[in-house]
Amino acid sequence: MKITNLQVIPLAFPDPPLLNSFGVHAPFALRTLVKITVDEGLTGVGETAGGEQMVRTLEGARGHLIGEDPYQLNRIRLKIGNPRTYGPIEMACLDIVGKATGRPVCDLLGGAVRDRVPFSAYLFYKLADANGRGAVTTAEAMLDEAKEFVRRYGFKSLKVKGGVYPPEVDIRALRLMREHFGAAYELRVDPNCAWSAETSIRVCRALMDLDMEYVEDPTESMVGMARVRQTTGMLLATNHWRGNSEQIPAAVAAGAVDVVLSDVHYWGGLTGCIRLAEVCQTFGLGVGMHSNSHLGVSLAAMVHVAAVIPNLLHNCDTHYPWLEEDIIAGPGFCFAEGSLAVPTGPGLGVELDEARVERYADYYRNRAPRARDDSSEMMKRDPRWLPLRPRW
Amino acid sequence: MKITNLQVIPLAFPDPPLLNSFGVHAPFALRTLVKITVDEGLTGVGETAGGEQMVRTLEGARGHLIGEDPYQLNRIRLKIGNPRTYGPIEMACLDIVGKATGRPVCDLLGGAVRDRVPFSAYLFYKLADANGRGAVTTAEAMLDEAKEFVRRYGFKSLKVKGGVYPPEVDIRALRLMREHFGAAYELRVDPNCAWSAETSIRVCRALMDLDMEYVEDPTESMVGMARVRQTTGMLLATNHWRGNSEQIPAAVAAGAVDVVLSDVHYWGGLTGCIRLAEVCQTFGLGVGMHSNSHLGVSLAAMVHVAAVIPNLLHNCDTHYPWLEEDIIAGPGFCFAEGSLAVPTGPGLGVELDEARVERYADYYRNRAPRARDDSSEMMKRDPRWLPLRPRW
Numbered sequence: 001m002k003i004t005n006l007q008v009i010p011l012a013f014p015d016p017p018l019l020n021s022f023g024v025h026a027p028f029a030l031r032t033l034v035k036i037t038v039d040e041g042l043t044g045v046g047e048t049a050g051g052e053q054m055v056r057t058l059e060g061a062r063g064h065l066i067g068e069d070p071y072q073l074n075r076i077r078l079k080i081g082n083p084r085t086y087g088p089i090e091m092a093c094l095d096i097v098g099k100a101t102g103r104p105v106c107d108l109l110g111g112a113v114r115d116r117v118p119f120s121a122y123l124f125y126k127l128a129d130a131n132g133r134g135a136v137t138t139a140e141a142m143l144d145e146a147k148e149f150v151r152r153y154g155f156k157s158l159k160v161k162g163g164v165y166p167p168e169v170d171i172r173a174l175r176l177m178r179e180h181f182g183a184a185y186e187l188r189v190d191p192n193c194a195w196s197a198e199t200s201i202r203v204c205r206a207l208m209d210l211d212m213e214y215v216e217d218p219t220e221s222m223v224g225m226a227r228v229r230q231t232t233g234m235l236l237a238t239n240h241w242r243g244n245s246e247q248i249p250a251a252v253a254a255g256a257v258d259v260v261l262s263d264v265h266y267w268g269g270l271t272g273c274i275r276l277a278e279v280c281q282t283f284g285l286g287v288g289m290h291s292n293s294h295l296g297v298s299l300a301a302m303v304h305v306a307a308v309i310p311n312l313l314h315n316c317d318t319h320y321p322w323l324e325e326d327i328i329a330g331p332g333f334c335f336a337e338g339s340l341a342v343p344t345g346p347g348l349g350v351e352l353d354e355a356r357v358e359r360y361a362d363y364y365r366n367r368a369p370r371a372r373d374d375s376s377e378m379m380k381r382d383p384r385w386l387p388l389r390p391r392w
Numbered sequence: 393m394k395i396t397n398l399q400v401i402p403l404a405f406p407d408p409p410l411l412n413s414f415g416v417h418a419p420f421a422l423r424t425l426v427k428i429t430v431d432e433g434l435t436g437v438g439e440t441a442g443g444e445q446m447v448r449t450l451e452g453a454r455g456h457l458i459g460e461d462p463y464q465l466n467r468i469r470l471k472i473g474n475p476r477t478y479g480p481i482e483m484a485c486l487d488i489v490g491k492a493t494g495r496p497v498c499d500l501l502g503g504a505v506r507d508r509v510p511f512s513a514y515l516f517y518k519l520a521d522a523n524g525r526g527a528v529t530t531a532e533a534m535l536d537e538a539k540e541f542v543r544r545y546g547f548k549s550l551k552v553k554g555g556v557y558p559p560e561v562d563i564r565a566l567r568l569m570r571e572h573f574g575a576a577y578e579l580r581v582d583p584n585c586a587w588s589a590e591t592s593i594r595v596c597r598a599l600m601d602l603d604m605e606y607v608e609d610p611t612e613s614m615v616g617m618a619r620v621r622q623t624t625g626m627l628l629a630t631n632h633w634r635g636n637s638e639q640i641p642a643a644v645a646a647g648a649v650d651v652v653l654s655d656v657h658y659w660g661g662l663t664g665c666i667r668l669a670e671v672c673q674t675f676g677l678g679v680g681m682h683s684n685s686h687l688g689v690s691l692a693a694m695v696h697v698a699a700v701i702p703n704l705l706h707n708c709d710t711h712y713p714w715l716e717e718d719i720i721a722g723p724g725f726c727f728a729e730g731s732l733a734v735p736t737g738p739g740l741g742v743e744l745d746e747a748r749v750e751r752y753a754d755y756y757r758n759r760a761p762r763a764r765d766d767s768s769e770m771m772k773r774d775p776r777w778l779p780l781r782p783r784w
Binding site: 069071072073074075077078100101103107108109110111112113245248249252271274275276278279281282283284308310 | 461463464465466467469470492493495499500502503504505637640641644663666667668670671673674675676700702
């Protein structure tokens with residue numbers, strides 16, 4: 001089985017004005033689709049972050065792929081070198097091998113240890129939409145959003161994307177949620193490093209009685225994280241290493257984190273996440289899963305890999321509920337009690353709706369920026385706003 | 393695809409009187425073969441350590457296996473619980489999946505990054521055989537053995553199983569080898585914890601100018617290893633954790649080792665060795681591969697897994713050259729320039745010679761002890777000998 005073609009398809013899809021400490025989501029979110037074809041006629045798909053740089057990098061990988069056998073993931077990984085470039089390519093190769101063997105991708109990775117993968121509600125403050133509706137700018141509005149996510153999808157963990165308003169707003173939102181939902185729901189907050197270490201210490205103290213699942217990246221530096229963790233005893237998670245495993249020994253030595261958030265797009269694909277989970281297991285660290293705005297191909301890959309990692313005990317993040325329309329054929333993924341069933345069809349178990357792919361490809365060509373830039377988007381709306389981190 | 397049967401076949405095969413710090417190899421070495429059958433008619437084989445306890449443990453795993461799909465390695469691993477019990481079972485399951493997909497086992501593990509796997513000469517002091525011949529009890533005789541191994545198999549690394557005679561003998565043997573073979577050969581010595589930490593420090597100092605690849609387990613305790621390493625700067629390897637990954641964080645914190653020796657029989661099969669290698673990579677540790685007396689099924693598994701681990705840069709240990717006759721059909725594995733070609737047939741790529749299996753099964757039933765005990769074997773020959781560790 002030999003790879004005969006790699007197609008790189010940049011996409012843009014409508015995205016609401018979600019707020020975070022970097023700024024605000026632009027009207028279009030960017031993703032990149034890869035399609036790999038082999039001589040036996042099978043095609044595999046993969047998905048990753050969007051924008052021109054990713055497109056160019058993936059195009060540059062074509063020479064490493066043509067003629068390779070999609071089973072030879074170690075060779076392909078070494079030849080490509082960059083774990084982010086490799087991520088979507090591995091996804092597509094596993095999709096092909098799954099189709100060739102009639103097996104779901106999870107079976108190619110040692111098999112699922114759970115039938116359903118639980119996800120977390122990813123709750124954002126947001127600006128009003130073009131019609132002036134839907135703004136979420138207070139703790140009370142955040143609680144309403146949480147209620148809506150729980151009602152519609154049944155999520156059992158609630159993640160507040162904080163760091164947008166002063167920490168008191170996040171603290172109040174979390175307190176309202178704990179009061180409303182009771183002890184059975186997991187609460188987490190991710191201010192994306194909006195807080196200094198000192199502010200983080202004070203916020204973590206204020207959150208202590210809420211039995212938080214964890215606080216994600218309250219502050220930027222690893223030594224700051226270690227100070228917060230060791231001063232307050234708050235459980236801390238991080239997504240900021242983004243595939244840089246060099247950070248792990250340093251963080252272990254510093255005592256900087258409790259939970260590492262994996263991501264198939266950053267950590268060298270699905271197999272990279274499996275290996276990361278083993279490192280975490282060996283060093284007594286927990287494992288969760290990070291998400292950016294994404295489509296159903298990435299979601300399928302996330303579900304397959306989450307299903308096979310025994311120690312992935314924190315519910316996965318996903319932006320999927322914010323997506324208006326997926327590119328996969330049929331009704332798309334449907335959350336029940338906050339979780340998704342592991343696809344059982346061959347490969348990733350999803351099929352593209354080519355008309356929707358073409359629509360989002362057209363959006364990319366004609367309507368979207370070439371790179372994600374939440375800060376510029378925010379400064380367009382408020383010229384006095386600056387991307388300060390820490391802001392408090 | 394469902395597992396319908398597990399056969400556990402204890403074997404014993406003739407073994408020369410090889411010496412080590414635990415005593416001497418008995419006339420028969422023990423191994424256990426497993427055969428797993430699936431409803432589609434395929435059979436996979438695995439091999440591991442021998443003796444009654446292993447047989448009973450593997451028999452006890454039958455209930456966890458019957459009805460399982462051999463792709464579901466994560467489920468099977470969790471159900472079995474013990475990484476040593478799981479090792480040969482995974483080997484057999486991968487053999488089946490490889491046969492079902494027409495792929496060599498290495499392809500199921502991401503594919504080979506090398507076509508040939510280099511091994512090390514495993515050089516032993518030994519007692520005379522039943523005919524009073526072949527004793528190797530001096531540094532000069534050890535050099536002759538090394539010459540013979542290099543002539544016949546082309547090994548480029550030479551490992552002295554030391555700790556049998558006073559350290560001066562090992563030092564002299566290594567010095568003679570360096571003088572004879574020159575700088576292009578790797579030298580290692582494994583006294584199996586025969587030395588105290590102080591003796592280890594003195595021996596390592598005496599070996600410093602020989603540019604040793606590493607010294608394996610000079611002394612028993614982790615703090616002792618750390619003292620030796622930090623006092624002398626000698627590169628140290630260990631095989632003594634034997635699948636206990638709890639030791640890794642402690643050893644990293646203590647600065648106790650440079651190289652961890654993997655082993656498919658101890659570390660949770662081939663996938664366990666791959667995960668171990670990732671942990672080592674993340675923490676800047678090297679990876680090698682340990683060996684006990686073994687047959688060709690284990691050797692096939694070792695070659696497949698060594699072929700897929702990019703950072704396995706130390707040549708693998710193997711007792712294979714000490715084996716008179718393998719149980720695999722055909723001429724058996726044939727070293728060229730110290731290395732073996734990765735089998736390309738489906739699964740492990742080896743087929744059993746059932747007549748030889750039956751002969752070794754008969755030896756086990758009628759001529760061999762129920763457990764390996766090198767110390768008792770030594771005390772039979774020399775009642776004043778005691779299994780002292782450290783001895784020097």
